[in-house]
Amino acid sequence: MGIFDTIREVLGMRAEADSMRAADPDDLFGMSTAYLTMEADLGFEPSAEAALCFAGVDNTDFADTVREVDDILHAGKEETGTDVSFQKDGHGYEWVVLEDDDPEDLVTSIHFAADTFIERDYGSRLLAAVFGFEKDGQSxxxxxxxxxxxxxxxxxxxxxxxxxxxxxxxxxxxxxxxELEPQKEYWYPLWPSSPGRHPWE
Structure with a gap:
């Protein structure tokens, strides 16, 4: 089984069929307190970056949805200062990448982006939200x-x-x-393109 088949199976089609419960974008707000625990109890500081991974669709409506996400996040930058960019990785998946020193702004922006995809009926295209942390050179x-x-x-x-x-x-x-995944076989590693880089790079 190739890497494309594996990621589709683990984060995608098979998991969608047998998932334990429906995803709730409000789960993302759990990171608003978890980052404090990561720092206080484990010594991991937020890396000031987070990203949302999705599988694109080649149609005009989906392109309009991506533009809407872009517009919403850029409009919010005036208030939060969160920088936003869109990238495509080597596997063909797309990412909304956010940078902000305030972890709560990152969580809020990721939620806005995910919620927009869901409201436009593209929730099934969402794969993962990724929040980065660092400690003594360890990501x-x-x-x-x-x-x-x-x-x-x-x-x-x-x-x-x-x-x-x-x-x-x-x-x-x-x-x-x-809300943790109890089945370790679904802990799918999102490998970066090279050591020391983020999964979306």
Whole structure:
């Protein structure tokens, strides 16, 4: 099975069919308190970046939806100062990438973007929301899977390796504060293009 098939299966089609519960974009607001726990209890500081991953559709209505998301986020920049950009990764997936020193602004902006896709009937195209953290050169992420309606941790280490001890530590500390994915086979690693980069790069 190739990487494209794997990501579609884990974050996509199979997961959509057997997901434990429907995704709720309001789950994203759990990160508003989780980032405080990450910093106070685990020493991981927010990286000032977050991103929303989605699978595009080649039609005019979807293009209009993406423009609407762009317009909403750029309009909000005057109040929040959140920078926004759109990128496409090497697997063909698209990302709304946000940068802001205030983690709560990132959470709010990610929620606005996700909610807009859902209101325009493209919720099924949402794959994941990704929130970045750093500690002593170690990157860690909380990934919210829209197909599973749950969060899971991801701590990349080197090339195509992940630090399971860090991931399990994050799981144990944030269990109860975030809606966590209990089935480890759905903890899909979103590998960056090269070590030291973010999954959306």
């Amino acid at each position: 860690a992420y909380w990934i919210y899977s829209f197909r599973r309606g749950a969060y899971y941790p991801f701590a990349p280490k080197g090339s195509k390796e992940h630090d399971s001890s860090v991931e399990f530590k994050l799981e144990s500390v944030l269990d109860g504060e975030l």
